[in-house]
Amino acid sequence: MAEAYVVDAIRTPRARGNKRGSLADVHPQELVAGLLNELPKRNKDLKVEKINDVILGCVTQVGDQAACIARYGVMAAHWPQEVPGYTVNRFCGSGLQAVNDAAAYIQSGAFDLVVAGGVESMSRCKMGSDAGETTEENMGTAMSIGNPKIAAHYNLVPQGISADIIATKYNITREEADQFAASSQKKADEAIKDNRFAKSIVPVKKDDGTIVDKDEYPNAKWDFAYLSRMPALFKGVGEKVFDAMALKTYPELGKINHIHGGGNASGVVDGAGVVLLASEKAVKEHGLKKRARIVSMAVSGEEPTIMLTGPVSASKLALEKAGLKVEDIDLWEINEAFAAVPLYVQKQLNIPTEKINVNGGSIALGHPLGGTGAILLGTAVDELERRKARYALITLCIGGGMGIATVIERVDG
Structure with missing residues (x-):
């Protein structure tokens, strides 16, 4: 099997995903196009016409993100018409799935040079708008895209309720969740002040000439004291509609302990990230520098009511395929969809706190659904280089009860 190498990983800043966001x-x-056009600037001998494919994750594929945004992103970049593109949707794992698809093509020998990543404009394409009009009462059915039989059979509930089920089932307290969220904000603030993201952030120049070059969502003032005063966002709708559904699957819990709110869940943001992957042949042909090797990848399925437990099973599979153990991994990027998710993963796999999301995560920086997986992988590559460490594992929970994980190894050259 051929090796697939990461030779570059870049992203836009992440901006608040509402009409006031920058x-x-x-x-x-255009978010995609700006990144695509940055790649040949950073990699001087890269011949973009030789790129075999552009693969992008995008979750809410309606409105401005409808059709095939990967191909339209190529067109917006004015790249040669010979460069194709396709779009993938594995919900929150879409950006990492795109990278894994690219790596698999290269490892198989089918392709030599691929751009993969993802994008989400959550201000322009509201989360869930691909499911049609929703209300509190029909949200479970809406998540099954209008099929009440699936919603009823699997007792589908919103992800916030699923996160609260994890907290209840695995004894994760509100205090733990808020402490984790405060830590994410603190680590992100330190990383920003230390310019750790500057290497990979590509500023966005808007039509009016304004430059957006910084992550907009982090708020260091959101400390534990502040977060602990925020209401549990899913308590009302849970007690009104969804707790009873969840308890059909988990009757042993008796009651759902609602601990998640706006401060200990991922931020709604706009953003994009892309990764340039290459074979050994393409590295030599285009004068590229290898930064990391894709060691292994895995996806997994989980029980759909609790939904968000997939990072544990996917990580175990990826580690097994790599011939590695938990303790071999120097850095873990566990997407902070909700605070209970990385806390659950940490407890299940016995991961040291100091190895998890060392520059903060989606609670502080935001989670542009289709783009996050690629962004996390790029963050891991940068941090491996900064620390001169060896292995990182990137993992995300996924709607519908799935998980995805990728192990990478830093290489020099």
């Missing part, structure tokens, strides 16, 4: 007036195709 990227709300930027079409998501």
